[in-house]
Amino acid sequence: MDFQKLIDIKNALNAKFYEREKEVEALLIALLARQHLLLIGPAGTAKSALSAELAQIVQGTNYFQWLLTRFSTPEELFGPLSLKELEQGVYKRNTTGKMPEAHLIFLDEIFKSNSAILNSLLTLINERLYYNNGSPVQTPVMTIVGSSNEYPEEGEGLEALFDRFLLRFEVDYIGDDQNFISMLKGAGQGQTMPSITLDELRQFQFFADMVDIPEDVYQTLATIRRELRDEGIRPSDRRFRQSLGLLQAKALIEQRQTVEVKDILILSNALWETADEKEQVLQIVKANAQDRVTSELERIEAEFMEIAASVKESGGSTDAGIEAVQKMNALEISLNRLYNVYTDRQTEIVPLIQKVQKGKKAVSDTTLGIKI
Template identity: 30%
Template sequence: MSQTLRNKMLARMEEVRAQVAERDELIEIIAIALLTRKNVFILGDTGQAKSAVINLFRAGITGANQFERLMSKQTDEEALFGRLDLSSLIPGGVPEEVLEKDQHYQELRRKLETALQTGGPDSASQLADLTAEMEQYRKALAELHSGEPRIITKGKLPDSHIVFLDEIFKAADGILNALLTALNERRYTNEGKTIHIPAISFFSASNEIPNFANPEEKILKPLYDRFELKVVTEYVEDRDARLTILKQKQAAQGTAQNPSAVISLAELQAMQDEVLQVRVPDQVNELMDDVLCELRGKGIHISDRKYFNYAPIAQAKAWLSGRDTVEPSDLTTLCAYLWTAPEERTIIQSTLERMCNDPLKDRLDTILAEAVEGYQEFTDTADAPAARRIGKLRDEFMSLYITLSQMLSNAQSDAEREKINACLEELERYSKEAHASVQYSYVPLRELYDLKTS
């Protein structure tokens, strides 16, 4: 891992953070999106610096072609993707794209321009020779390329690395399919010709999410789903933070501030390669599966596709933290990846924090809760035969004991072993109390396990 590259990204984030207030989550998500080639949607009321943060951040990415458009029903495909080059369809015509990329033709053109500027007694003859040579060469190019439909994409979306489509849900129905393919597959097809789009990330912002229950707006749901990362902004709450930004803006009136912490396109691509090398341990994947089951159990819809593709987000978070291995706490940043409806955020974030900031404690608490539930059922069924009650409880406790024993053998530190042993002691205490209540001889769970496995 290159510390220099990481420091550059952190410096870009910090420079943006210094110019806005209470936008830490958004800034980090923009960085993660660029590191993982994901798309970002920002939801918030007008005047909450949604567009400003995006623009501030991307202003520091040098060498990257950037495209921005405020979407409306009047925005057509040509405005986004470029127009058809009619010269490419005319017999004998040469597409402008071909002429621009042909080095020999451009060299002839430069010579012709020089001859026109310098003049002189032999200029007429020289101009005639150059013009004839260019015309002959142009005809040769026409033989090779005439009749191939070409799209003039220069300065448009297919020519861009970072794309900001503000108010994307106001797009006309006629361009939705083209937008869907661009966001999901990074390609555009027109007149039978498919163009690869080099876009790293698409960004959009709005003060509302379409009502997908409305038949007229349901068509926008696939477009919404193409934004893997979503952030909600609020108005600045802290008084000191508001005043700090207010004073900065008043002091900077009339002056343009160029970014000082910049990242080149090549450096960004190198960062992306490093993020892919961050290791995801099995225990993190297992924890993520536990999170999935927990959230689905709470009624949060998370698709298999989303679950199977969570890793890059966690890898980017670990990379930003200076680590080459994902830790459980890195999963807490997945809230922006997992929510679909804004009201889901609180449940998802609290679940992630509880399960991922101290996953061992959460798992031990779950095991103890199962032990307490089993013991409570044992005491509530006092009228049932003692042998059946103690036998059922013993089987349940043995299953929990086996789980704890496996966790103990996989413990990574003395602190983890201490917590697991404390849980084992608590389990033994409940078992001993249960045996005493029905006057059965108590055999420690460890000895029962040894007898069972011998």
């Protein structure tokens, strides 16, 4: 089995959709694990385009996409009533081309679901069943991608629907100026996209199910569960159990046959129930799943971005430039210390050293007029 194809798909999607690396990986993981993904963010952030592109990459899939409104009807999602059947007193829908016959589904404004379609939607999402004239029909649904501009409000009766999405990501507009310009120019839009067949996808899913989960991963999950409970955050046992498939899919994408503790980081997007819990879950998961070097590199990069933003906000003042250069010098010293101590991780450390040096030079050139 050529697992390199998964890497090729991931790289191609990252080249076409700027600043969507996490969402691209999450979509692939969800598809391999046969789980569902929720994307929350403003319109125009490539949520539907990403799903449609993946559906084209997996040749042979039935893809269904729909924008839900308060006035959406069951006919739009599940098909019209069969007139022939209705003449015989049978209340049966013709599901051709609709959700019950799709492998990959994108539902925009998912929380606009009304009571007329909610129950059928919940059953299809959770059990992959659609009740047509009272008879359960097994559907081929692998993954449903839900999209919304906002979280559901309490009291709307949508808690069960929200819970059905194992992975949840917040999506925003492109942040980096150069990426924004590249997007405007259409860079990456003309490239040839890789493809796999539906049968190959099913084989990848089979191999994902076979990925080994070692004991230290289970122990780490138990620790995370305990620490989350101490903070009053209580993901269900079902959610933890389903999350194992995410870890297996993550390992397979990285061409491993065994899950590693670091794979648990993906669960920072699976173990929270409200937006208020999101940051606490992230910190607890990172503390247990991330090694010291990775944590320190993330901290330094975040601090570097804050420094660069402060210089930009100051309008390029000399005082802000001096302060920024001093802070960046301190970051470079910290990085060099990591480089000298963790020699086996130098390939991860060097790009950030270069990024800080480049940023320091840019600040010095533009605010101080000094070439360094």
